[in-house]
Every structure is written in C-alpha cells, then in structure tokens.
Amino acid sequence: MSTPNTAITEAQPIAQGATILEAQELSKSFEVRGEDRFARKHLVTVLDDISLAVRKGESFGLVGESGCGKSTLARCLLRLLEPSGGRVLFEGEDLAALSREQLRAMRRRMQFVFQDPFASLDPRMTAGQLVEEPLLVHEIGDREERRRTVLEMLADVGLTEEQAERRPHAFSGGQRQRIGIARAFVLRPDVVILDEPISALDVSVQAQVLNLLRRLQTQLGLTYVFISHDLAVAEYFCDRVAVLYLGQVMELADREVLFSKPLHPYSVSLLSAVPVPQAGGRGRRAQRAQPIGEISSIVDRPKGCPFEPRCPVGRGRDLCKGERPPLVQHAERHWAACHFPGEMGVGRGATSQQPSEVQR
Amino acid sequence: MSEHALSVRNLSTVFEDGERTVHAVRDVSFDMRPTERLGVVGESGSGKSALALSILGLIEPPGKVTGGSISLGGREISKLSDRQLGAVRGKDIALVLQDPMSALDPVKTIGSQVIEAIAAHEPELRRSAARKRAAELLGEVDIPQADRRLDDYPHQYSGGMRQRVAIAMAIAHNPSVLIADEPTTALDVTTQSQVLALLDRLVEQHGTAVILITHNLGVVSDFCDSIAVMYAGRFVETSGVDHIFLSPTHPYSEALLKCVPNPERLTDGPLPAITGFPPDLSRLPSGCSFSPRCPVGREVAKCHEQAPQPLRVEGAAGPATVECHFAKERAGEVQGVSEVRP
Numbered sequence: 001m002s003t004p005n006t007a008i009t010e011a012q013p014i015a016q017g018a019t020i021l022e023a024q025e026l027s028k029s030f031e032v033r034g035e036d037r038f039a040r041k042h043l044v045t046v047l048d049d050i051s052l053a054v055r056k057g058e059s060f061g062l063v064g065e066s067g068c069g070k071s072t073l074a075r076c077l078l079r080l081l082e083p084s085g086g087r088v089l090f091e092g093e094d095l096a097a098l099s100r101e102q103l104r105a106m107r108r109r110m111q112f113v114f115q116d117p118f119a120s121l122d123p124r125m126t127a128g129q130l131v132e133e134p135l136l137v138h139e140i141g142d143r144e145e146r147r148r149t150v151l152e153m154l155a156d157v158g159l160t161e162e163q164a165e166r167r168p169h170a171f172s173g174g175q176r177q178r179i180g181i182a183r184a185f186v187l188r189p190d191v192v193i194l195d196e197p198i199s200a201l202d203v204s205v206q207a208q209v210l211n212l213l214r215r216l217q218t219q220l221g222l223t224y225v226f227i228s229h230d231l232a233v234a235e236y237f238c239d240r241v242a243v244l245y246l247g248q249v250m251e252l253a254d255r256e257v258l259f260s261k262p263l264h265p266y267s268v269s270l271l272s273a274v275p276v277p278q279a280g281g282r283g284r285r286a287q288r289a290q291p292i293g294e295i296s297s298i299v300d301r302p303k304g305c306p307f308e309p310r311c312p313v314g315r316g317r318d319l320c321k322g323e324r325p326p327l328v329q330h331a332e333r334h335w336a337a338c339h340f341p342g343e344m345g346v347g348r349g350a351t352s353q354q355p356s357e358v359q360r
Numbered sequence: 361m362s363e364h365a366l367s368v369r370n371l372s373t374v375f376e377d378g379e380r381t382v383h384a385v386r387d388v389s390f391d392m393r394p395t396e397r398l399g400v401v402g403e404s405g406s407g408k409s410a411l412a413l414s415i416l417g418l419i420e421p422p423g424k425v426t427g428g429s430i431s432l433g434g435r436e437i438s439k440l441s442d443r444q445l446g447a448v449r450g451k452d453i454a455l456v457l458q459d460p461m462s463a464l465d466p467v468k469t470i471g472s473q474v475i476e477a478i479a480a481h482e483p484e485l486r487r488s489a490a491r492k493r494a495a496e497l498l499g500e501v502d503i504p505q506a507d508r509r510l511d512d513y514p515h516q517y518s519g520g521m522r523q524r525v526a527i528a529m530a531i532a533h534n535p536s537v538l539i540a541d542e543p544t545t546a547l548d549v550t551t552q553s554q555v556l557a558l559l560d561r562l563v564e565q566h567g568t569a570v571i572l573i574t575h576n577l578g579v580v581s582d583f584c585d586s587i588a589v590m591y592a593g594r595f596v597e598t599s600g601v602d603h604i605f606l607s608p609t610h611p612y613s614e615a616l617l618k619c620v621p622n623p624e625r626l627t628d629g630p631l632p633a634i635t636g637f638p639p640d641l642s643r644l645p646s647g648c649s650f651s652p653r654c655p656v657g658r659e660v661a662k663c664h665e666q667a668p669q670p671l672r673v674e675g676a677a678g679p680a681t682v683e684c685h686f687a688k689e690r691a692g693e694v695q696g697v698s699e700v701r702p
Contacts (some may be wrong), residue, residue, distance in 0.1 A: 044591035065548035207631035236621030281581025
C-alpha cells in the first residue's frame with residue numbers, strides 16, 4: 001500500500017467502451033515563492049497521480065471544491081499546461097510525443113468552453129468574427145464557406161444573422177456563453193472541455209445553455225468533460241463523475257451509482273451539502289454531516305489521505321494519517337480511494353456521525 | 361413598540377440615467393418578525409440588491425428612493441439624515457455582501473478592521489478591550505486561533521473565512537436585522553453550509569431577523585422560513601417557504617423552480633427554460649410585467665392590460681400572497697413539483 005502508483009495502475013479505471021482521452025498517473029506541480037521573509041521557492045503539487053479514462057460520446061464530470069485541481073487537470077488534458085509527470089493519451093497517442101504541427105492538428109479536435117463568457121471574448125470583435133476566428137486559425141474553407149459555416153453555427157446556438165454583427169457587450173451573459181460555445185464547436189471537435197460553463201449564468205439561462213449543450217452533443221456525437229463545483233448540475237448532466245480533492249481522485253463511478261451509493265466520506269459530505277430546492281430543507285440540513293474545518297492547503301498537504309483532517313470517519317485514525325489510500329475498484333465501474341469506504345451513511349439524507357465516536 | 365423587527369411600506373426606488381428611468385423597486389411592502397428568515401429570490405436585474413440598499417439607505421445618485429417608509433423595531437428610519445442613519449447602520453441593521461473582499465480592506469489587518477467595526481458604535485471602548493472583543497467575535501464565527509490570526513491580512517484567509525469575518529463585522533453589535541446579499545454564492549458547498557450554520561446560530565442566540573437574498577432556491581429551502589419571489593421590482597409571490605416548493609402559485613415562481621436541474625426528472629427531456637428575458641425596468645410592459653413570458657397569461661388580454669393586485673390564496677402548505685390574475689384558480693390546480701421528503 002505504500003506504493004499507491006502500482007495499485008492505481010492495476011485497478012486503473014479503464015472504460016468499457018472506446019477510450020478517447022486518457023490520463024495516466026498525471027501530476028502537475030508549480031514552483032511558487034513562499035510567504036516567508038526570504039520568499040523561498042518551493043513546489044506546490046496541484047495534481048497528484050491522476051489516472052482516468054474518458055469514453056467516446058459520454059459526458060464525464062470532474063467535480064470538487066475550489067482548489068481541488070479540476071481546472072488544472074482539464075488544462076493538462078488538452079496540453080494547455082505541460083504536465084510534470086505522467087501522460088495524456090488522445091485516441092491512444094501520447095500528446096507529449098506529438099510535434100508542434102501534429103499538436104496543432106490535434107487541437108482542432110479538442111476544444112474548451114470557459115466559465116466567464118465575457119473574459120474569453122475579445123470585446124472589439126463581432127459575434128460573427130469571434131466564431132470565424134478558429135476557422136481562420138486552422139485555415140479552413142474560403143471566405144464564402146466560412147461565412148456559411150459561421151451563420152449555421154450561430155443559428156445552431158440560437159443566434160441570428162443580424163446578431164452576428166454585434167459585439168460582446170451587446171449580448172446578455174447567456175448569449176455570450178452561446179458565442180463561446182459556437183466558437184468551440186465550429187471546428188467540429190471530438191472532445192469539448194466545459195469548464196463551469198453555466199456557473200456565471202442565471203438559473204433560467206442555465207437551463208437554456210444545458211439544453212443547448214445536450215442537443216449539440218447528440219447532433220454532433222461529442223464527448224464532454226464537464227467541470228463543475230455544482231453537484232446537482234453534474235448529476236443532471238454527466239454519465240460518469242470523478243470527485244477530486246486536493247489534486248487526487250477520491251471516487252469515480254457512474255452517475256447513478258455515485259449519487260446513490262457514494263463510498264468516500266468526502267463524496268458523502270459533498271453530496272449532502274448540496275441544498276435541494278424542495279420543501280423541508282431546514283430539517284434535512286439539521287440532520288446532515290458537516291465536514292470539519294477548512295480544505296487543507298495544497299502547500300502542506302497531509303501525508304496520508306488528503307481528506308483525513310476533515311474526515312468524519314477517518315480523522316485521527318493512524319492508517320488514514322499515515323498512508324495514502326490507493327484508488328481501487330470496490331464494485332463494478334466504481335473506484336474509491338479510502339481506507340474505510342462506505343462507513344459513512346449513504347448519500348442524501350446521510351445522518352451525521354460524531355467524529356469523536358469514530359475516533360475511539 | 362411594534363412587534364415587527366422590520367416593516368417596509370410602499371418602498372420605491374428608481375435610477376435615473378438621462379431620459380431613462382429604471383424602476384428597480386416598485387412599491388414593495390413587507391413585515392418581518394424577530395428571528396424570521398426571509399429569502400428573497402429572483403433573476404439578476406429583478407431588483408433584489410436595490411431593495412437591500414434601499415432599506416439600508418445606501419442608494420446613491422443617480423438612484424433615489426422615491427417613496428415609502430421603513431420602520432426598524434418601530435422606529436422610522438427612512439427620513440433620517442445620513443448622520444443619524446450612520447448611527448443605525450452597522451448597529452441595528454447590517455449588511456453582508458457576496459464578495460467579502462468588498463467589505464475588507466486588503467492593506468489592513470483583519471484585526472484592525474474588526475476593531476474598527478466595533479469602535480464605530482462604541483467609540484469609548486479602550487483599544488485593548490476592543491481587541492479582546494474582536495478576538496471573541498472571530499471565535500464566534502469559528503476562525504481558529506482567533507487571537508493569533510487578528511494580525512493576518514485578508515489575503516491570508518480563505519474565501520470562506522473572509523466571508524465569516526465579514527459576518528463577524530456585521531454582527532459586532534447584535535443587529536436586530538441582518539441583510540445578506542448572496543452571502544454564499546461565491547463559496548463552495550461545504551463552506552456554504554458552514555456559513556448557513558453560522559447564520560442559524562445568529563438567529564437563535566440573538567433573535568436577529570435575516571433577509572437572505574439569493575438566486576439559489578436550494579439555499580432558501582435550507583435556511584429560510586418565508587420567501588418572497590421578486591420579479592421586475594415587485595414581490596410577485598410571498599409565502600411560507602414550503603409553499604413555494606409544494607404549490608408555487610405565480611407562474612413565474614413555478615417556472616423558476618422548474619428550470620433548476622432535477623436529477624429525478626432526467627428522462628423528461630430538455631429542462632423547461634423560461635422563454636424570453638426579464639423586462640427592461642425602464643420600459644415595463646403594461647399589465648402584468650411577466651405577461652410577455654408567461655405560459656399562462658401570454659395570450660390573455662387582461663394580463664397585458666391590467667396590473668394584477670395582490671391576492672391572498674390558500675396553498676398546499678399554507679397561505680400565500682400572489683400577484684397574478686389567475687392566482688385563485690392556480691392555487692387550486694397547481695400540483696406540487698416536489699414532495700416533502702422526510
């Protein structure tokens with residue numbers, strides 16, 4: 001158990017269907033200057049030994065709280081960031097082994113939609129120009145073809161020819177996100193990474209954008225990697241979900257399984273913390289388990305399980321403090337990295353467990 | 361003295377910008393008991409934040425409160441001078457914002473800012489006593505090792521801790537009313553539930569009445585005991601909290617609730633989104649302001665001609681006040697979109 005790497009490799013969550021995108025023992029560290037008076041440099045590990053495989057045609061969810069590494073992971077998957085260790089395979093090909101030219105061609109097939117539609121759109125360009133830009137970059141079509149493609153794409157996301165002439169400030173948040181989506185989808189990619197695509201939008205608009213993403217996925221046969229801190233949205237949208245904490249995969253399972261039978265205490269805490277818009281919320285909240293304290297710093301991460309200091313089940317247990325639990329398969333298509341999986345009450349409405357009782 | 365912690369009557373606020381007049385709050389009235397937790401929900405631009413600022417007398421030009429009265433614990437505060445209001449604000453009524461960094465000065469230590477908040481209404485307090493009180497306050501909002509962390513700067517605190525400091529400053533004088541404008545929107549779910557637990561304690565220990573402004577109906581269900589659905593500057597439906605989830609009567613309330621992703625209806629096809637956009641508050645449609653988007657009233661002449669008056673109806677979970685011409689019929693017919701779960 002002291003070499004979690006091998007354990008993870010043995011039990012690697014290889015998909016049943018065709019794998020399109022795969023991370024193998026991926027890690028990423030950044031060098032930062034400390035806050036001490038000498039501003040010493042040290043390494044901060046943001047992703048720690050992540051292995052997962054995304055299947056063709058699915059919506060794969062990456063969920064976790066801020067600082068869990070989900071956005072860094074997404075950027076490494078597209079090689080927008082260089083991983084510090086491990087490999088990313090796209091259709092079995094190692095991205096790091098590609099030449100600049102090959103990588104450019106590959107990029108066309110992998111696109112990104114960002115959270116903040118305003119920050120990601122050049123305010124001086126019209127909607128039409130913004131959607132045309134990726135076609136220009138990849139030298140696709142002549143002027144007339146591009147114009148036709150752009151207008152078709154805009155129509156696909158619900159924007160009119162007249163709106164193509166307007167600049168980002170003339171659009172609402174939801175419409176801007178539609179432009180962001182059109183820009184990513186106009187190249188007809190195979191994989192799209194959606195980084196919190198609806199978090200900045202109003203609820204009524206969130207529904208419209210989710211519907212649009214669903215429709216385009218069916219129409220174009222796309223694979224999505226959907227990053228979200230909102231578990232309700234992930235549950236609604238994703239086929240499989242990986243729960244991340246401090247740069248590690250805590251649990252990975254099919255949607256129905258993860259949300260009905262979570263094994264990891266962190267998943268349980270996270271799930272039960274989601275407020276449900278139904279009657280009787282105060283009663284439900286009074287009953288649920290509270291994770292203890294704050295998310296640990298990635299600078300001095302715990303030696304054992306990263307969740308141990310906050311875990312209602314494992315806090316203070318020697319095994320949890322001393323050894324990092326490997327990600328192992330506990331049921332069909334269900335992986336969890338926990339020494340005591342399933343000890344915490346199950347799923348929604350889980351009752352609180354007194355940490356003191358557990359410690360004894 | 362009135363039994364209400366807060367009583368708002370016919371409050372109206374406009375923003376004037378050249379030839380446009382934006383009606384952000386339109387003739388809003390409501391009462392709050394001590395310990396009441398009122399959730400105000402609506403889309404962006406519905407006037408939620410303008411309402412909060414109007415109650416606190418913080419509307420700045422080109423905005424102005426054009427009418428209405430606000431009574432805090434029986435004392436009329438809408439006619440007070442800025443100076444008089446300054447003595448009330450932060451003491452009897454306080455505000456917490458979505459982004460705690462807007463309440464915290466990045467170049468001052470946490471301690472000095474909390475002390476400032478304390479000293480603002482207790483200038484005679486000695487510095488050492490104020491510091492002790494500041495540490496107690498931070499302890500109350502669960503900042504670990506509070507006395508040591510007083511000398512930290514805001515950037516050394518996590519987002520959740522900063523929001524708790526902002527709450528500590530807001531509750532320094534045990535206000536009778538706390539207005540929290542999207543206090544958990546920028547936070548992770550686990551941190552959110554810690555902040556809600558903190559607000560619970562505040563209500564239970566000090567009898568504070570809390571107005572929680574949010575777009576998240578789940579948070580309302582988790583924390584509030586009454587709810588006001590705001591649309592185009594008005595409360596279109598007010599009721600006890602469970603009513604909205606069991607028998608939403610205004611078509612807007614129902615639509616708002618239905619477009620929240622619900623995993624139990626995964627197979628029902630696309631989410632029912634609300635068509636169209638919230639109205640331009642400078643050019644409100646005649647009649648009911650929701651009529652252009654309303655699945656019930658879109659084709660009904662009356663809805664486009666006459667503004668609906670508030671109607672009192674009896675829903676599945678108690679009474680509600682609804683501004684809809686069809687409120688009576690709908691109160692009888694609408695099925696709850698959710699069941700009470702134990």
